[in-house]
Amino acid sequence: MRWRELRIVAFDTETTGLNPEEGHRVIEFGGVELKLGPDGRVAEVVRHEWMFNPGAPIPRDVTEVNHIRDEDVADKPEFAVHARAVHALLQGSLLVAHNLPFDQRFLTAEFGRCGLRWPAAGAEVDTSDLSRLYFKEARSHRLGELCNRLDIPLVEAHRAGNDAEACGRAFLAMADRFSAPSELDSLGDWGDAILDPPDTGHLKRDAEGVLTFQEGPKSGEPVEAHPELLAWMAMARERKDGAWDHRYPETLRRWAARWLRVRASGRFAQHMKGFGPLDWGIDLPLGSAP
Numbered sequence: 001m002r003w004r005e006l007r008i009v010a011f012d013t014e015t016t017g018l019n020p021e022e023g024h025r026v027i028e029f030g031g032v033e034l035k036l037g038p039d040g041r042v043a044e045v046v047r048h049e050w051m052f053n054p055g056a057p058i059p060r061d062v063t064e065v066n067h068i069r070d071e072d073v074a075d076k077p078e079f080a081v082h083a084r085a086v087h088a089l090l091q092g093s094l095l096v097a098h099n100l101p102f103d104q105r106f107l108t109a110e111f112g113r114c115g116l117r118w119p120a121a122g123a124e125v126d127t128s129d130l131s132r133l134y135f136k137e138a139r140s141h142r143l144g145e146l147c148n149r150l151d152i153p154l155v156e157a158h159r160a161g162n163d164a165e166a167c168g169r170a171f172l173a174m175a176d177r178f179s180a181p182s183e184l185d186s187l188g189d190w191g192d193a194i195l196d197p198p199d200t201g202h203l204k205r206d207a208e209g210v211l212t213f214q215e216g217p218k219s220g221e222p223v224e225a226h227p228e229l230l231a232w233m234a235m236a237r238e239r240k241d242g243a244w245d246h247r248y249p250e251t252l253r254r255w256a257a258r259w260l261r262v263r264a265s266g267r268f269a270q271h272m273k274g275f276g277p278l279d280w281g282i283d284l285p286l287g288s289a290p
Contacts, residue, residue, distance in 0.1 A: 003184040008034045009093040010168025012160040013103045014066045016054050025054035026079055027068055029107075030160030031089045034168045042172065048089055049161040051076045061140045064157040083114040090118040091209075093255035098143040098167045098286040100126040101263070123187055129262065133191065134178050146170050150177075169251050188255070192262055197252040202233070204280035227264045229258045 011031040017024030025194050030049045037043030051068070053076045063069055086107070097103050108118045118126070131141040135149060147154045147166050150173045154166040180190050187193045197203040197211070203223060211223045218226050234256040236247040246253060 001184045002182045003094055003123060003180075004036055004040060004182070006094040006184070007092070008096065008172075009089060010034065010164045010171065011057050011090065011103065011166040012097060012167065013160065014060055014068060014160050015106050016056065016058055019261070020106050022216075023056075024106075025052070025056070027052055027054050027058065027073055027112050027281060028066070028160040029163040030084075030162070031086065032161060032164040032168055033089075034165075034172065036172075040176075042169065043064045045165060047139055047161050047165070048085075050082045050086070052079045053077065073260065079110045080114045081125050083111060083116060085107075086118050087111060087116050090121060092122055095121045096125045096148075096168050096171045098127045098163065100124060100128070117208060117210055120196075120205055120211075121194075123184060125171055125191055126262070127167050127174070129192045130171065130174050134174060143167060143170070148175070149241055152273070192258060195258060196253075196263055197255045197259075198249070200249050200252045201209040202248060202252055204258050223259075224263070227260060230250060231260055234260070 009031050011029070013030075014022055015024050015026050018182070028049070028051045030047065031042075032048070033046040034042050035044040035046065040206070051073050053073045055078065056201055058068060058070050058073070104118065104124075111118060127143070127146060128141055131138065132148045135141070135146070138145065143163060143166060144154055144157055147170055148166065148171055152166055152169050152173060154162065155160045157166075169178035174191075178190075181187065188195050196205070202214055203211060204214050213219050213221055213226070213229065215221060216229070218229055233248050234253045237244045238247045239245075
């Protein structure tokens with residue numbers, strides 16, 4: 001499949017703070033569909049924007065950044081009212097965000113309150129990572145600076161819809177400038193995108209779309225809950241024909257290494273039980289006590 005055949009959705013959130021584990025909430029979500037024409041350029045932009053009442057006062061320092069005040073959300077619904085609409089927008093799409101783990105962490109927490117999991121995306125691309133890959137000498141990799149380098153306008157930054165559209169356009173501009181492959185399967189190597197794992201039978205999505213282990217002591221359990229097992233799979237060896245060889249296929253090992261690099265880098269906790277790189281335990285061998 002070609003990645004341009006997927007629905008491309010760039011998204012962003014505005015929040016009451018930095019840590020959903022401390023009760024901070026999403027107060028604005030912006031998801032922007034970028035529909036491409038036959039020439040591969042943006043032919044239509046469809047914006048999906050919602051504001052939410054977090055149920056608590058918005059801190060002053062947050063308002064100074066995004067200009068969202070308590071009175072702006074006083075008559076807005078709680079996230080749960082639009083949770084399924086947000087989830088449906090993200091489901092199966094090629095997702096693009098700047099510092100994607102931050103937004104993913106907050107949305108995962110909000111979805112969890114509504115009985116939903118993080119949606120199974122066609123791919124997840126972080127333009128912050130792309131900036132670091134392809135503008136290595138840049139002093140800043142903030143969205144505004146990236147847009148300046150790519151001549152992409154960003155009006156009223158720090159509002160979810162505006163940031164989302166600029167982020168999506170930045171991804172497409174870098175895809176053109178730095179010769180992104182057309183096939184979805186190759187997007188991971190080009191831009192550290194998170195894709196579904198190769199079909200080796202070791203990892204698989206369950207009926208709810210959750211990526212799970214298919215063998216061993218954690219069979220049936222989510223990959224995100226046991227990154228230490230994924231790290232072991234990336235380096236495990238066994239005796240074959242009198243010599244030591246990798247236990248798992250190269251395609252799976254490369255996927256696991258990328259997933260760990262992007263999701264378990266320690267920049268942000270990726271789910272409600274993660275706190276930092278040490279708490280992931282990715283350096284522990286299989287079966288070690290925490």
